[in-house]
Amino acid sequence: MVVAGNYMEEDCGNDPHYLFPFQEIDEIEQITVKRPNCLRCKRPERVCVCFAFPKVPVPITTTLHILQHPREQDFRQLTTVPLLQECIPKDKCVIYRGKRFPKSKFAKLHEVCAQTNTAVLYPAKDAVDIKDFVAQLDGEPLQLIVLDGTWQEARAIGHNCSALLKGIPKVKITGSWRSEFVIKTQPTDESVSTLEAVAIALSQIEQIPDFITIARKPLKALCDFQIQHGAQIHESKESLARKGIKYRIFEKKF
Numbered sequence: 001m002v003v004a005g006n007y008m009e010e011d012c013g014n015d016p017h018y019l020f021p022f023q024e025i026d027e028i029e030q031i032t033v034k035r036p037n038c039l040r041c042k043r044p045e046r047v048c049v050c051f052a053f054p055k056v057p058v059p060i061t062t063t064l065h066i067l068q069h070p071r072e073q074d075f076r077q078l079t080t081v082p083l084l085q086e087c088i089p090k091d092k093c094v095i096y097r098g099k100r101f102p103k104s105k106f107a108k109l110h111e112v113c114a115q116t117n118t119a120v121l122y123p124a125k126d127a128v129d130i131k132d133f134v135a136q137l138d139g140e141p142l143q144l145i146v147l148d149g150t151w152q153e154a155r156a157i158g159h160n161c162s163a164l165l166k167g168i169p170k171v172k173i174t175g176s177w178r179s180e181f182v183i184k185t186q187p188t189d190e191s192v193s194t195l196e197a198v199a200i201a202l203s204q205i206e207q208i209p210d211f212i213t214i215a216r217k218p219l220k221a222l223c224d225f226q227i228q229h230g231a232q233i234h235e236s237k238e239s240l241a242r243k244g245i246k247y248r249i250f251e252k253k254f
């Protein structure tokens, strides 16, 4: 069990170990006995989802550079990036953890951000279709920056790193999608998890149109286990708002 300051029920699923937001990491009092986690999928052993991973990693040309908010890895039981990592070759996914990414500590990331074949996956108004961006690379592999955390945290990373990300084209997936990460409240009907956003992007630019199906298998297994253990299926905040239940809907911009 973790004791923390504020508690936002709509973001926590039914996982009693999931509390957000914390005031400051120093304020957290950790008084638990940790459940053993599977070393591969990072899920508790009794709900291991490794059976749902592809037998061999799916080859891709794109390299993912995931800017991950520290809370995402440290405290969330329902983080999706470890599931994504097991679907692709290890060297195609680099994770940088922090709230800010100074050049002194993240020189390699700064090098990547200076390349012309780099784009940020983010559904801003000025984002271009990811397929169009890749088409003009003439076969050069895409370096795709992804912001990982809650929507609020992803926006904070974008804001904190505005100097680093400034000038890097923003790209977006196309089409109408519904998240299958049904045990987590999404801000809007078409908001998807980090795993799903990346999987859809790769489905649209690599020669693997069914990659979204492959990557969603472990996500579905995770949701099924959680539902078996009492988790509820969540509607988006947008959907709840239509019913008169008020939630703040975060703007998709930074």
Ligand SMILES: [Zn+2]
Pocket: 038, 039, 040, 041, 042, 043, 048, 049, 050
């Ligand atoms: Zn596992």
